[in-house]
Amino acid sequence: MAVETDPVKIMKQEVGKTAASRVSSGAIVGLGTGSTTAYAIESLGNRLQSGDLKDIVGVPTSFQAEVLAKQYGIPLTTLDAIDRIDVAIDGADEVDPQKNLIKGGGAAHTREKVVDSLAAEFIVVVDSGKLVDRLGSTFLLPVEVIPMAVTPVMRAIEKLGGKPELRMGIKKAGPVVTDQGNLVIDVKFEAIDNPIELEKTLNNLPGVLENGLFVGVANTILVGEIKDGKPTVREIA
Ligand SMILES: O=C[C@H](O)[C@H](O)[C@H](O)COP(=O)(O)O
DSSP: OOOOOSHHHHHHHHHHHHHHHTOOTTOEEEEOOSHHHHHHHHHHHHHHHHTSSOSOEEEESSHHHHHHHHHTTOOBOOGGGOSOEEEEEEOOSEEOTTSOEEOOTTSOHHHHHHHHHHEEEEEEEEEGGGBOSSTTSSSOEEEEEOGGGHHHHHHHHHHTTOEEEEOBOSSSSSBOBOTTSOEEEEEEOSOOSOHHHHHHHHHTSTTEEEESEEOSOOSEEEEEEEETTEEEEEEEO
16 A cells, blocks of 8 residues: 555545455445545455455446456456445545535446445545535535436526536546436535435436435444544544
8 A cells, every 4th residue: 555645645545444444254345436435445455465355345336446446356246246235435525413425526426325325334434524514515516417408407406596517527628427428517505404305306306317415324434534643533333
């Protein structure tokens, strides 16, 4: 594992390693997406290689997770071939005190919600900067939409009081395209007072595939922190 010097990366690395240390041999593991989960996938690979862990199989939540799993020697499977997921490890963009989440900063929230919701235990890995009192206070809410429905969905979101913007690519001309070939609308809501209702309302708009609110899905939040200059991991169970 590379030696990190950036404090945020150190927190992500510690929390990723801690989550990976909780996986047992024989487990079917949901492999999340993003920079924090990438450390967990790397650590799972290291444990497999050292013989500390045996016979795990991963269910990737994105093309990124699939590529990383292959790079670190984690065998993969699909939801068609299994009847359970023992544990999923995934990041988040915001976590509120009720363990509700905003996800989708990497446009992977649709597959993530499928995999994370199926897991017997869903472990969220975040650095302390992701903890918020109220969802939507620091991060726009991602909504995956099929391309032909972008304009009506944006109008409908405005009627709900949101300010939508189409997510554009970086180092790619035009919009971000998801692993499913869809587009992402990022929405600023002044306040998300009732995440469970908003999650349902958005998903009821014709053309919306999934939004990034994860309500009541997370079991355990592992928070990477720096205390007295040292990285530590705090658990919110
Ligand atoms: O679509 C991406 C995912 O929901 C990520 O898990 C989330 O954006 C957190 O990513 P990171 O660990 O890179 O902050």
